[in-house]
Amino acid sequence: MKKFVIACVMAVLPMTAGAAGGGVPLDHIDVDLTNQPSLQRGMKTFVNNCMGCxxxxYQRYERAAQDLGMPNELVEQNLILGDQKIGEQMTISMDAKDAASWFGAPPPDLTLEARLRGPDWxxxxxxSFYQDESRPWGVNNAVFPDVGMPNVLEYMQGIQVNSCTPEELKHGREVTIDPLTNERMGQCLTVLKDTGELTPAEFDQAMxxxxxxxxxxxxxxxxxxQRIGTKVLIFLFLFFFVAFALKKEYWKDVH
Ligand code: HEC
Known part of the structure; x- marks a missing residue:
């Protein structure tokens, strides 16, 4: 029994390790796939800001339209920017080789990114982009140091400045948290040098x-x-009574 318990613990442990972010403290979010308005807004932000690169x-526009509760025409008119059709995958025309030479690394496909890195990451x-004049795009990232991606969200967020040493940036700085000053990222990326179109709270919501x-x-x-799982459980619950009644019927003459 003891061995069994140890084996169970060992089997579960690696699952908790996947969310680590290289030492940097990660902010936690609860993903909610039933929140259609949030998913719709997210798709709009994704198409407008990320699909340039x-x-x-592996995702088709039509499937997203269906799952997110949007009519196909609406998606075609507003969320498909090139001359793609609703049944096509969400691909882009940028050449990976060109991109690699522009950015140092090609922008990876993002379909499975949330499974690879985790939503918190x-x-x-x-x-966590912050101003760093030594980098080609003038920005660095606390979670992904020396990243090749420019901060394409600067127009929304504004410019963040890092007030920590590199070591503090990596592990977060120990200070008491003041909820009024909107301190974030281990209290390092605090100052908004130039405010963007959104307030910090609106930007967090958009992200x-x-x-x-x-x-x-x-x-x-x-x-x-999840939907099918619930139905299966309800079925099993109801079937239990049928099976139980049947068992009683079969055994009634035996005793
Ligand atoms: C101007 C081009 C460009 C745009 C626009 C862009 N990115 Fe990137 N992104 C990159 C590049 C280049 C990399 C690879 C960086 C590296 O490996 O150093 C990258 C990397 C990433 C990564 C990390 C991938 C990894 O290695 O796991 C994520 C996540 C990401 N981008 C998300 C986004 C999101 C979300 C948007 C939209 C808000 C976006 N990007 C918009 C160029 C871009």
Whole structure:
């Protein structure tokens, strides 16, 4: 029995390790795939801001339209920017080789990114760009040091400045948290040098919606599985009574 318990613990442990972010404290979010308005807003942000460089080639527009409760025409008119059709995958025309020479690394396909890195990682990453003149795009990232991606969200967020040493940035700085000053990322990326179009709270919400959408494209069948799972459980519950009554019927003459 003891061995069995140890084996169970060993089997579960690696699952908790996947969410680590290289030492940087990650902000936690609860993904909610039933929140259609959030997913719709997330898709809009994704199409408008990310698909210049990143594809989501395993996701079809039509499937997203269906799952997110949007009419096909609406998606065609507003969320398909090129001359693609609703039945096509969310690909882009940027050449991976060109992109690699422009950015140092090609922007990866993002369909499975939320499964690879975890929603917390992406949520923190997108909110952790800060000014760094030594980098080619003038920005660095606390979660992904020396990243090749420019901060395409600067117009929404504004410019963040890092007030920590590199070591503190890596592990977070120990200070008491003041909820009024909107301190974030281990209290390092605090100052908004130039404010963007959104307030910090609105920006966080926009990033939540975006990551929610990215979690959806990583596992578009998850909602179906949950729905079917509930039905199966209800069926098993009801079937228990039928099976029990049948068992009673069979055994009634034996005793
Ligand atoms: C101007 C081009 C460009 C745009 C637009 C862009 N990215 Fe990127 N992104 C990159 C590049 C280049 C990399 C690879 C960086 C590297 O490996 O150093 C990258 C990397 C990433 C990564 C990390 C991938 C990994 O290694 O796991 C994530 C996550 C990401 N981008 C998300 C986004 C999201 C979300 C948006 C939209 C808000 C976006 N990107 C918009 C160029 C872009």
């Amino acid at each position: 990143h594809s989501a080639q 992406i949520y923190t990453y997108l909110r 939540y919606d975006l990551v929610n959408f990215m979690a959806y494209i990583g596992e578009p069948s998850k909602l179906d599985s």
